[in-house]
Amino acid sequence: MNISAKHHFRAYTPAPITREQIDRAEILFGGLHWRAERVVEAVFENMGYRARALPAATRDDLMTGRELADIGQCCPTSFTTGNLANFLRAEAERIGPAAVADRYVYVTAGSCGACRFGQYHQSYELALRNMGLEAFRLFLIDQKKPDQGAAEGGGLDINMPLTIGAVWAILCTDVLQGLEYRTRPYEVQAGQTDAVVGDCVELLHEAFRKRPYRGKKWGTLAWHMSTGYFINVLREVFRRFDVIEVDRLRVKPIVKITGEFYLQTVEGDPNYNIHRWLESEGAEVYPAAIAVWLDYLIRCEVQKLEDKVGVEKGARAKLAALRGAQRLFRWSFDRMRAALGDIPFEMPDQYELRRLAAPYFHHRLSGGEGDMLVGKALWTHKKKKAHMICELSPYACMPNTMSIGAMAGVTGKYPDLLYAPIEIKGDAEVHALSRCQMILTEAKKRAIREFVEVMERTGLTPEEAKPLIDAHPRMNRATYRIPQTGIAAGMAANTLLQLAGARGTRKAA
Ligand code: SF4
Numbered sequence: 001m002n003i004s005a006k007h008h009f010r011a012y013t014p015a016p017i018t019r020e021q022i023d024r025a026e027i028l029f030g031g032l033h034w035r036a037e038r039v040v041e042a043v044f045e046n047m048g049y050r051a052r053a054l055p056a057a058t059r060d061d062l063m064t065g066r067e068l069a070d071i072g073q074c075c076p077t078s079f080t081t082g083n084l085a086n087f088l089r090a091e092a093e094r095i096g097p098a099a100v101a102d103r104y105v106y107v108t109a110g111s112c113g114a115c116r117f118g119q120y121h122q123s124y125e126l127a128l129r130n131m132g133l134e135a136f137r138l139f140l141i142d143q144k145k146p147d148q149g150a151a152e153g154g155g156l157d158i159n160m161p162l163t164i165g166a167v168w169a170i171l172c173t174d175v176l177q178g179l180e181y182r183t184r185p186y187e188v189q190a191g192q193t194d195a196v197v198g199d200c201v202e203l204l205h206e207a208f209r210k211r212p213y214r215g216k217k218w219g220t221l222a223w224h225m226s227t228g229y230f231i232n233v234l235r236e237v238f239r240r241f242d243v244i245e246v247d248r249l250r251v252k253p254i255v256k257i258t259g260e261f262y263l264q265t266v267e268g269d270p271n272y273n274i275h276r277w278l279e280s281e282g283a284e285v286y287p288a289a290i291a292v293w294l295d296y297l298i299r300c301e302v303q304k305l306e307d308k309v310g311v312e313k314g315a316r317a318k319l320a321a322l323r324g325a326q327r328l329f330r331w332s333f334d335r336m337r338a339a340l341g342d343i344p345f346e347m348p349d350q351y352e353l354r355r356l357a358a359p360y361f362h363h364r365l366s367g368g369e370g371d372m373l374v375g376k377a378l379w380t381h382k383k384k385k386a387h388m389i390c391e392l393s394p395y396a397c398m399p400n401t402m403s404i405g406a407m408a409g410v411t412g413k414y415p416d417l418l419y420a421p422i423e424i425k426g427d428a429e430v431h432a433l434s435r436c437q438m439i440l441t442e443a444k445k446r447a448i449r450e451f452v453e454v455m456e457r458t459g460l461t462p463e464e465a466k467p468l469i470d471a472h473p474r475m476n477r478a479t480y481r482i483p484q485t486g487i488a489a490g491m492a493a494n495t496l497l498q499l500a501g502a503r504g505t506r507k508a509a
Pocket residue numbers: 074075076077115116117260261262367368369394396397398399400
Protein backbone atom coordinates (compact mmCIF):
# COMPACT_ATOMS: atom_id res chain seq x y z
CA MET A 1 0.00 0.00 0.00
CA ASN A 2 1.10 3.53 -0.74
CA ILE A 3 2.58 4.91 2.56
CA SER A 4 1.19 8.42 2.06
CA ALA A 5 -2.29 7.01 1.47
CA LYS A 6 -2.03 4.95 4.64
CA HIS A 7 -0.65 7.74 6.87
CA HIS A 8 -2.38 10.84 5.52
CA PHE A 9 -3.51 13.49 8.02
CA ARG A 10 -6.94 13.10 9.50
CA ALA A 11 -8.61 15.61 11.80
CA TYR A 12 -9.74 14.31 15.16
CA THR A 13 -13.34 13.11 15.25
CA PRO A 14 -14.86 11.77 18.45
CA ALA A 15 -16.79 8.52 18.49
CA PRO A 16 -20.58 9.08 18.44
CA ILE A 17 -22.31 9.65 21.76
CA THR A 18 -25.97 8.86 22.46
CA ARG A 19 -28.26 10.54 24.99
CA GLU A 20 -28.16 7.45 27.16
CA GLN A 21 -24.34 7.50 27.11
CA ILE A 22 -24.09 11.19 27.99
CA ASP A 23 -26.55 10.72 30.84
CA ARG A 24 -24.04 8.28 32.36
CA ALA A 25 -21.13 10.62 31.75
CA GLU A 26 -19.83 13.81 33.29
CA ILE A 27 -18.76 16.65 30.98
CA LEU A 28 -15.30 18.01 31.81
CA PHE A 29 -14.13 21.47 30.76
CA GLY A 30 -11.71 24.18 31.92
CA GLY A 31 -9.49 27.08 30.92
CA LEU A 32 -11.47 29.96 32.50
CA HIS A 33 -11.24 31.58 35.93
CA TRP A 34 -12.94 29.71 38.78
CA ARG A 35 -15.98 32.03 39.02
CA ALA A 36 -16.91 31.54 35.35
CA GLU A 37 -16.24 27.79 35.55
CA ARG A 38 -18.51 27.34 38.56
CA VAL A 39 -21.38 29.17 36.83
CA VAL A 40 -20.83 27.38 33.49
CA GLU A 41 -21.22 24.09 35.41
CA ALA A 42 -24.72 25.33 36.29
CA VAL A 43 -25.44 26.14 32.62
CA PHE A 44 -24.69 22.53 31.66
CA GLU A 45 -26.79 21.28 34.54
CA ASN A 46 -29.65 23.51 33.46
CA MET A 47 -29.48 21.83 30.04
CA GLY A 48 -29.76 18.38 31.59
CA TYR A 49 -26.08 17.41 31.68
CA ARG A 50 -23.71 16.72 34.54
CA ALA A 51 -20.56 18.83 34.26
CA ARG A 52 -17.42 19.49 36.22
CA ALA A 53 -14.64 22.04 35.73
CA LEU A 54 -11.21 20.43 35.87
CA PRO A 55 -9.11 21.39 38.90
CA ALA A 56 -6.93 24.49 38.42
CA ALA A 57 -3.87 23.60 36.32
CA THR A 58 -0.60 23.07 38.18
CA ARG A 59 3.12 22.94 37.40
CA ASP A 60 2.84 19.16 37.45
CA ASP A 61 0.25 19.42 34.66
CA LEU A 62 2.70 21.48 32.60
CA MET A 63 5.33 18.73 32.90
CA THR A 64 2.81 16.04 31.96
CA GLY A 65 1.65 18.08 28.96
CA ARG A 66 5.22 18.44 27.74
CA GLU A 67 5.90 14.75 28.27
CA LEU A 68 2.77 13.44 26.54
CA ALA A 69 2.37 15.85 23.63
CA ASP A 70 4.65 18.13 21.60
CA ILE A 71 7.42 19.54 23.82
CA GLY A 72 7.79 22.65 21.64
CA GLN A 73 4.16 23.73 21.92
CA CYS A 74 3.15 26.94 23.67
CA CYS A 75 2.83 26.63 27.43
CA PRO A 76 -0.99 27.07 27.60
CA THR A 77 -1.32 24.00 25.37
CA SER A 78 0.99 22.05 27.69
CA PHE A 79 -0.86 23.22 30.80
CA THR A 80 -4.32 22.32 29.46
CA THR A 81 -3.19 19.03 27.91
CA GLY A 82 -1.46 17.97 31.12
CA ASN A 83 -4.40 19.14 33.21
CA LEU A 84 -6.79 16.86 31.35
CA ALA A 85 -4.25 14.02 31.17
CA ASN A 86 -3.47 14.04 34.90
CA PHE A 87 -7.13 14.08 35.83
CA LEU A 88 -7.91 11.16 33.52
CA ARG A 89 -4.79 9.24 34.56
CA ALA A 90 -5.79 9.42 38.23
CA GLU A 91 -9.31 8.34 37.35
CA ALA A 92 -8.01 5.50 35.14
CA GLU A 93 -5.98 4.19 38.08
CA ARG A 94 -9.08 4.34 40.25
CA ILE A 95 -11.75 2.92 37.94
CA GLY A 96 -9.86 1.66 34.86
CA PRO A 97 -9.45 3.16 31.34
CA ALA A 98 -12.67 1.66 29.94
CA ALA A 99 -14.76 3.22 32.73
CA VAL A 100 -13.00 6.58 32.21
CA ALA A 101 -14.01 6.56 28.52
CA ASP A 102 -17.54 5.69 29.54
CA ARG A 103 -17.97 8.12 32.44
CA TYR A 104 -16.27 11.26 31.15
CA VAL A 105 -16.19 13.40 28.01
CA TYR A 106 -14.30 16.65 27.47
CA VAL A 107 -15.73 19.77 25.86
CA THR A 108 -13.48 22.59 24.70
CA ALA A 109 -13.50 25.56 22.34
CA GLY A 110 -12.19 24.78 18.89
CA SER A 111 -10.82 27.14 16.31
CA CYS A 112 -8.62 27.40 13.32
CA GLY A 113 -6.16 30.13 12.62
CA ALA A 114 -2.67 31.32 12.82
CA CYS A 115 -1.71 29.89 16.19
CA ARG A 116 -1.79 26.76 18.34
CA PHE A 117 -5.34 27.42 19.44
CA GLY A 118 -6.49 25.66 16.28
CA GLN A 119 -4.62 22.52 17.27
CA TYR A 120 -5.27 22.08 20.98
CA HIS A 121 -7.49 19.09 20.39
CA GLN A 122 -4.71 17.43 18.36
CA SER A 123 -2.45 17.76 21.41
CA TYR A 124 -5.15 16.27 23.61
CA GLU A 125 -5.60 13.41 21.18
CA LEU A 126 -1.86 12.71 21.09
CA ALA A 127 -1.68 12.75 24.90
CA LEU A 128 -4.68 10.41 25.17
CA ARG A 129 -3.07 8.01 22.68
CA ASN A 130 0.15 8.08 24.64
CA MET A 131 -1.80 7.19 27.79
CA GLY A 132 -3.75 4.36 26.16
CA LEU A 133 -7.03 6.33 26.38
CA GLU A 134 -7.87 6.50 22.66
CA ALA A 135 -11.52 5.69 23.37
CA PHE A 136 -11.99 8.87 25.43
CA ARG A 137 -14.18 11.45 23.62
CA LEU A 138 -13.40 15.15 23.10
CA PHE A 139 -15.97 17.54 21.64
CA LEU A 140 -15.20 20.91 20.13
CA ILE A 141 -17.42 23.97 20.39
CA ASP A 142 -16.93 26.19 17.38
CA GLN A 143 -16.67 29.73 18.80
CA LYS A 144 -18.38 31.15 15.74
CA LYS A 145 -21.39 28.82 15.75
CA PRO A 146 -23.71 29.32 18.71
CA ASP A 147 -26.12 26.78 17.26
CA GLN A 148 -23.87 24.02 16.10
CA GLY A 149 -26.37 21.22 16.57
CA ALA A 150 -26.09 17.72 17.95
CA ALA A 151 -22.82 15.80 17.86
CA GLU A 152 -22.94 12.47 16.08
CA GLY A 153 -25.10 10.09 18.08
CA GLY A 154 -27.38 12.94 19.23
CA GLY A 155 -26.30 12.86 22.90
CA LEU A 156 -24.60 16.25 23.11
CA ASP A 157 -26.43 19.19 21.58
CA ILE A 158 -24.43 22.41 21.31
CA ASN A 159 -27.46 24.62 20.83
CA MET A 160 -28.42 28.26 21.41
CA PRO A 161 -29.63 27.91 25.03
CA LEU A 162 -26.35 26.22 26.00
CA THR A 163 -24.08 28.66 24.17
CA ILE A 164 -25.98 31.81 25.16
CA GLY A 165 -26.16 30.53 28.74
CA ALA A 166 -22.36 30.09 28.79
CA VAL A 167 -21.84 33.58 27.33
CA TRP A 168 -24.19 35.13 29.92
CA ALA A 169 -22.39 33.19 32.68
CA ILE A 170 -19.14 34.73 31.46
CA LEU A 171 -20.59 38.25 31.35
CA CYS A 172 -22.03 37.97 34.88
CA THR A 173 -18.82 36.59 36.35
CA ASP A 174 -16.71 39.13 34.45
CA VAL A 175 -18.49 42.03 36.14
CA LEU A 176 -18.37 40.23 39.48
CA GLN A 177 -14.62 39.77 39.06
CA GLY A 178 -14.31 43.44 38.16
CA LEU A 179 -16.09 44.51 41.37
CA GLU A 180 -14.02 42.06 43.44
CA TYR A 181 -10.69 43.38 42.16
CA ARG A 182 -11.76 47.01 42.77
CA THR A 183 -12.63 46.05 46.37
CA ARG A 184 -10.16 43.55 47.82
CA PRO A 185 -7.03 45.77 47.86
CA TYR A 186 -8.93 48.30 49.99
CA GLU A 187 -10.89 46.01 52.34
CA VAL A 188 -10.49 46.86 56.01
CA GLN A 189 -11.11 43.33 57.23
CA ALA A 190 -8.81 40.92 55.39
CA GLY A 191 -10.61 38.01 53.73
CA GLN A 192 -14.05 39.64 53.69
CA THR A 193 -14.13 40.20 49.93
CA ASP A 194 -13.20 36.59 49.20
CA ALA A 195 -15.95 35.35 51.50
CA VAL A 196 -18.58 37.58 49.83
CA VAL A 197 -17.39 36.61 46.33
CA GLY A 198 -17.67 32.91 47.25
CA ASP A 199 -21.32 33.48 48.30
CA CYS A 200 -22.08 35.49 45.19
CA VAL A 201 -20.69 32.85 42.84
CA GLU A 202 -22.98 30.29 44.49
CA LEU A 203 -25.89 32.70 44.09
CA LEU A 204 -25.16 33.02 40.37
CA HIS A 205 -24.67 29.25 40.10
CA GLU A 206 -28.12 28.68 41.53
CA ALA A 207 -29.70 31.31 39.25
CA PHE A 208 -28.18 29.74 36.13
CA ARG A 209 -29.12 26.24 37.28
CA LYS A 210 -32.76 27.35 37.53
CA ARG A 211 -32.70 29.49 34.38
CA PRO A 212 -36.12 29.33 32.65
CA TYR A 213 -36.30 27.58 29.30
CA ARG A 214 -37.26 30.00 26.52
CA GLY A 215 -37.04 27.84 23.41
CA LYS A 216 -34.20 26.52 21.34
CA LYS A 217 -33.64 29.26 18.82
CA TRP A 218 -33.76 33.06 18.65
CA GLY A 219 -36.43 33.30 21.37
CA THR A 220 -33.83 32.34 23.94
CA LEU A 221 -31.47 35.06 22.71
CA ALA A 222 -34.24 37.67 22.83
CA TRP A 223 -35.12 36.59 26.38
CA HIS A 224 -31.51 36.79 27.61
CA MET A 225 -31.17 40.27 26.12
CA SER A 226 -34.38 41.63 27.57
CA THR A 227 -34.95 39.83 30.87
CA GLY A 228 -34.36 41.33 34.28
CA TYR A 229 -33.67 37.82 35.68
CA PHE A 230 -29.85 38.10 35.71
CA ILE A 231 -29.87 41.81 36.54
CA ASN A 232 -31.88 41.10 39.70
CA VAL A 233 -29.34 38.47 40.78
CA LEU A 234 -26.51 40.90 40.16
CA ARG A 235 -28.33 43.54 42.23
CA GLU A 236 -28.40 41.03 45.06
CA VAL A 237 -24.65 40.46 44.52
CA PHE A 238 -24.18 44.23 44.85
CA ARG A 239 -26.20 44.31 48.07
CA ARG A 240 -23.95 41.62 49.53
CA PHE A 241 -20.86 43.68 48.74
CA ASP A 242 -22.32 46.51 50.78
CA VAL A 243 -21.16 44.87 54.05
CA ILE A 244 -17.52 45.32 53.05
CA GLU A 245 -15.82 48.32 54.57
CA VAL A 246 -12.99 49.79 52.51
CA ASP A 247 -10.21 52.33 52.93
CA ARG A 248 -9.69 53.88 49.51
CA LEU A 249 -7.01 56.29 50.69
CA ARG A 250 -4.41 53.51 50.41
CA VAL A 251 -2.13 54.63 47.60
CA LYS A 252 -1.70 51.70 45.20
CA PRO A 253 -0.53 51.38 41.62
CA ILE A 254 -3.11 49.88 39.26
CA VAL A 255 -1.70 47.10 37.08
CA LYS A 256 -3.61 46.20 33.94
CA ILE A 257 -3.28 42.53 33.02
CA THR A 258 -3.14 41.80 29.30
CA GLY A 259 -1.62 39.00 27.27
CA GLU A 260 -2.56 35.68 25.82
CA PHE A 261 -6.16 34.62 26.50
CA TYR A 262 -5.51 31.61 28.76
CA LEU A 263 -2.71 33.19 30.78
CA GLN A 264 -4.55 36.43 31.44
CA THR A 265 -7.79 34.62 32.34
CA VAL A 266 -6.83 31.80 34.72
CA GLU A 267 -5.65 32.43 38.26
CA GLY A 268 -3.06 29.93 39.40
CA ASP A 269 0.22 28.21 38.51
CA PRO A 270 -0.11 28.85 34.74
CA ASN A 271 0.56 32.55 35.34
CA TYR A 272 2.51 32.18 38.60
CA ASN A 273 -0.58 33.34 40.52
CA ILE A 274 0.25 36.79 39.25
CA HIS A 275 -3.07 38.36 40.28
CA ARG A 276 -2.60 37.44 43.95
CA TRP A 277 1.11 38.10 43.81
CA LEU A 278 0.56 41.66 42.54
CA GLU A 279 -2.02 42.30 45.25
CA SER A 280 0.37 40.98 47.89
CA GLU A 281 2.98 43.41 46.53
CA GLY A 282 0.60 46.31 47.15
CA ALA A 283 -1.03 46.74 43.73
CA GLU A 284 -4.62 46.91 42.57
CA VAL A 285 -5.07 44.49 39.65
CA TYR A 286 -7.20 45.43 36.67
CA PRO A 287 -8.13 41.96 35.38
CA ALA A 288 -8.81 40.96 31.78
CA ALA A 289 -12.52 40.46 31.18
CA ILE A 290 -13.37 37.50 28.93
CA ALA A 291 -16.14 39.65 27.38
CA VAL A 292 -13.46 41.76 25.67
CA TRP A 293 -12.21 38.65 23.88
CA LEU A 294 -15.76 37.76 22.77
CA ASP A 295 -16.22 41.33 21.52
CA TYR A 296 -12.95 40.96 19.59
CA LEU A 297 -14.21 37.77 17.92
CA ILE A 298 -17.28 39.69 16.74
CA ARG A 299 -15.01 42.47 15.45
CA CYS A 300 -12.98 39.92 13.44
CA GLU A 301 -16.19 38.80 11.71
CA VAL A 302 -17.18 42.43 11.08
CA GLN A 303 -13.78 43.00 9.45
CA LYS A 304 -14.28 40.03 7.13
CA LEU A 305 -17.67 41.39 6.06
CA GLU A 306 -16.25 44.89 5.56
CA ASP A 307 -14.04 43.41 2.84
CA LYS A 308 -17.01 41.87 1.08
CA VAL A 309 -19.15 45.01 0.84
CA GLY A 310 -19.52 45.93 -2.85
CA VAL A 311 -18.16 42.55 -3.87
CA GLU A 312 -20.61 40.02 -2.47
CA LYS A 313 -24.38 40.30 -2.66
CA GLY A 314 -26.04 40.87 0.72
CA ALA A 315 -22.75 41.66 2.49
CA ARG A 316 -23.87 45.17 3.44
CA ALA A 317 -27.04 43.87 5.13
CA LYS A 318 -25.10 41.13 6.95
CA LEU A 319 -22.58 43.71 8.11
CA ALA A 320 -25.31 45.99 9.47
CA ALA A 321 -26.91 43.02 11.28
CA LEU A 322 -23.61 41.96 12.84
CA ARG A 323 -22.78 45.49 13.94
CA GLY A 324 -26.21 45.64 15.54
CA ALA A 325 -25.57 42.34 17.32
CA GLN A 326 -22.25 43.68 18.59
CA ARG A 327 -23.96 46.78 19.97
CA LEU A 328 -26.50 44.56 21.76
CA PHE A 329 -23.71 42.43 23.21
CA ARG A 330 -21.97 45.50 24.59
CA TRP A 331 -25.27 46.88 25.87
CA SER A 332 -25.87 43.62 27.77
CA PHE A 333 -22.44 43.90 29.39
CA ASP A 334 -23.10 47.54 30.33
CA ARG A 335 -26.44 46.59 31.85
CA MET A 336 -24.76 44.04 34.09
CA ARG A 337 -22.02 46.48 34.99
CA ALA A 338 -24.68 49.06 35.91
CA ALA A 339 -26.28 46.50 38.26
CA LEU A 340 -22.95 46.54 40.13
CA GLY A 341 -22.96 50.32 40.44
CA ASP A 342 -20.75 50.82 37.34
CA ILE A 343 -17.79 50.01 39.56
CA PRO A 344 -16.16 47.32 37.34
CA PHE A 345 -14.08 48.81 34.52
CA GLU A 346 -15.93 49.41 31.25
CA MET A 347 -15.37 47.40 28.09
CA PRO A 348 -13.08 49.25 25.65
CA ASP A 349 -14.53 49.95 22.21
CA GLN A 350 -13.07 47.47 19.69
CA TYR A 351 -12.84 50.05 16.92
CA GLU A 352 -11.00 52.45 19.18
CA LEU A 353 -8.55 49.64 20.04
CA ARG A 354 -8.09 48.97 16.33
CA ARG A 355 -7.49 52.66 15.61
CA LEU A 356 -4.98 53.01 18.45
CA ALA A 357 -3.06 49.88 17.43
CA ALA A 358 -3.10 50.64 13.69
CA PRO A 359 0.27 52.43 13.41
CA TYR A 360 2.02 49.48 15.07
CA PHE A 361 0.04 46.30 14.36
CA HIS A 362 -2.21 45.51 11.41
CA HIS A 363 -5.70 44.44 12.41
CA ARG A 364 -5.66 41.62 9.82
CA LEU A 365 -2.82 39.88 11.63
CA SER A 366 -4.85 37.28 13.45
CA GLY A 367 -3.88 34.64 15.98
CA GLY A 368 -4.02 35.09 19.73
CA GLU A 369 -5.29 38.55 20.61
CA GLY A 370 -4.03 40.11 17.37
CA ASP A 371 -3.82 43.90 17.49
CA MET A 372 -5.75 44.03 20.78
CA LEU A 373 -2.65 43.81 22.99
CA VAL A 374 -1.19 46.95 21.50
CA GLY A 375 -4.61 48.64 21.42
CA LYS A 376 -5.37 47.79 25.06
CA ALA A 377 -1.96 49.00 26.26
CA LEU A 378 -2.47 52.37 24.55
CA TRP A 379 -6.12 52.65 25.63
CA THR A 380 -5.18 51.98 29.26
CA HIS A 381 -2.29 54.42 29.18
CA LYS A 382 -3.98 57.28 27.33
CA LYS A 383 -7.17 57.12 29.40
CA LYS A 384 -5.26 56.80 32.67
CA LYS A 385 -6.92 53.53 33.62
CA ALA A 386 -3.76 52.04 35.15
CA HIS A 387 -0.19 52.93 36.03
CA MET A 388 1.36 49.88 34.41
CA ILE A 389 0.63 47.15 31.85
CA CYS A 390 1.66 43.59 32.65
CA GLU A 391 1.52 41.50 29.48
CA LEU A 392 1.54 37.76 30.12
CA SER A 393 3.28 36.23 27.17
CA PRO A 394 3.50 32.45 26.87
CA TYR A 395 6.69 30.70 26.02
CA ALA A 396 6.60 29.70 22.32
CA CYS A 397 3.61 31.89 21.45
CA MET A 398 3.86 33.39 17.99
CA PRO A 399 1.18 36.12 18.28
CA ASN A 400 2.50 37.40 21.61
CA THR A 401 6.04 37.52 20.29
CA MET A 402 4.77 39.74 17.46
CA SER A 403 2.91 41.98 19.88
CA ILE A 404 5.96 42.42 22.11
CA GLY A 405 7.94 43.38 19.00
CA ALA A 406 5.30 45.95 18.06
CA MET A 407 5.26 47.30 21.61
CA ALA A 408 8.91 48.31 21.18
CA GLY A 409 7.61 50.92 18.71
CA VAL A 410 4.88 51.98 21.14
CA THR A 411 7.20 52.45 24.11
CA GLY A 412 9.59 54.35 21.81
CA LYS A 413 6.80 56.84 21.10
CA TYR A 414 5.35 56.79 24.63
CA PRO A 415 8.38 56.40 26.91
CA ASP A 416 6.24 57.05 29.99
CA LEU A 417 4.08 53.96 29.31
CA LEU A 418 5.12 51.42 31.94
CA TYR A 419 5.09 48.07 30.17
CA ALA A 420 6.17 44.73 31.63
CA PRO A 421 6.12 41.89 29.11
CA ILE A 422 6.51 38.74 31.19
CA GLU A 423 7.47 35.55 29.43
CA ILE A 424 5.66 32.67 31.09
CA LYS A 425 7.24 29.27 30.77
CA GLY A 426 5.61 27.75 33.80
CA ASP A 427 8.90 26.88 35.47
CA ALA A 428 10.79 30.19 35.72
CA GLU A 429 8.72 31.98 38.32
CA VAL A 430 11.50 33.86 40.12
CA HIS A 431 12.81 35.29 36.85
CA ALA A 432 9.35 36.41 35.66
CA LEU A 433 8.22 37.91 38.95
CA SER A 434 11.46 39.75 39.59
CA ARG A 435 11.15 41.32 36.13
CA CYS A 436 7.62 42.37 36.94
CA GLN A 437 8.75 43.72 40.31
CA MET A 438 11.24 46.08 38.66
CA ILE A 439 8.49 47.80 36.68
CA LEU A 440 6.08 47.61 39.63
CA THR A 441 8.57 49.58 41.75
CA GLU A 442 8.39 52.38 39.19
CA ALA A 443 4.57 52.10 39.06
CA LYS A 444 4.44 52.52 42.87
CA LYS A 445 6.54 55.68 42.65
CA ARG A 446 4.24 56.95 39.92
CA ALA A 447 1.12 56.28 42.01
CA ILE A 448 2.64 58.21 44.92
CA ARG A 449 3.68 61.11 42.65
CA GLU A 450 0.20 61.25 41.20
CA PHE A 451 -1.35 61.27 44.70
CA VAL A 452 0.92 64.14 45.82
CA GLU A 453 0.01 66.13 42.69
CA VAL A 454 -3.70 65.61 43.41
CA MET A 455 -3.15 66.67 47.05
CA GLU A 456 -1.64 69.92 45.77
CA ARG A 457 -4.40 70.38 43.22
CA THR A 458 -7.23 69.79 45.70
CA GLY A 459 -5.57 71.22 48.80
CA LEU A 460 -6.59 68.05 50.66
CA THR A 461 -4.28 65.88 52.72
CA PRO A 462 -5.17 62.30 53.79
CA GLU A 463 -5.61 63.63 57.35
CA GLU A 464 -8.20 66.14 56.11
CA ALA A 465 -9.81 63.64 53.76
CA LYS A 466 -10.43 60.96 56.39
CA PRO A 467 -13.00 62.93 58.47
CA LEU A 468 -14.73 64.06 55.28
CA ILE A 469 -15.15 60.41 54.29
CA ASP A 470 -16.26 59.44 57.79
CA ALA A 471 -18.92 62.16 57.62
CA HIS A 472 -20.38 60.32 54.63
CA PRO A 473 -20.33 56.67 55.76
CA ARG A 474 -21.49 55.44 52.34
CA MET A 475 -18.04 56.37 51.03
CA ASN A 476 -16.54 53.67 53.26
CA ARG A 477 -18.59 50.93 51.60
CA ALA A 478 -17.45 48.73 48.73
CA THR A 479 -20.61 49.73 46.84
CA TYR A 480 -19.70 53.44 46.67
CA ARG A 481 -18.36 54.35 43.25
CA ILE A 482 -15.28 56.52 42.88
CA PRO A 483 -15.33 57.66 39.23
CA GLN A 484 -12.22 57.34 37.06
CA THR A 485 -11.69 61.02 36.32
CA GLY A 486 -9.12 60.70 33.55
CA ILE A 487 -6.97 63.11 35.62
CA ALA A 488 -5.47 60.35 37.76
CA ALA A 489 -5.45 56.54 37.55
CA GLY A 490 -5.20 55.57 41.22
CA MET A 491 -8.14 54.96 43.53
CA ALA A 492 -6.72 57.15 46.34
CA ALA A 493 -6.06 60.10 44.02
CA ASN A 494 -9.53 59.81 42.47
CA THR A 495 -11.05 59.67 45.97
CA LEU A 496 -9.42 63.02 46.80
CA LEU A 497 -10.73 64.45 43.54
CA GLN A 498 -14.21 63.20 44.37
CA LEU A 499 -14.08 64.74 47.86
CA ALA A 500 -12.78 68.03 46.51
CA GLY A 501 -15.55 68.07 43.88
CA ALA A 502 -18.21 67.42 46.52
CA ARG A 503 -16.75 70.10 48.82
CA GLY A 504 -16.65 72.59 45.95
CA THR A 505 -20.28 71.86 45.11
CA ARG A 506 -21.33 72.39 48.73
CA LYS A 507 -19.39 75.67 48.98
CA ALA A 508 -20.95 76.91 45.77
CA ALA A 509 -24.40 76.00 47.10
S1 SF4 B 1 -2.15 32.65 21.38
FE1 SF4 B 1 -0.11 31.82 21.73
S2 SF4 B 1 -0.25 30.71 23.64
FE2 SF4 B 1 -2.34 31.03 22.94
S3 SF4 B 1 -2.79 29.20 21.75
FE3 SF4 B 1 -2.00 30.70 20.31
S4 SF4 B 1 0.19 30.23 20.19
FE4 SF4 B 1 -0.59 29.24 22.03
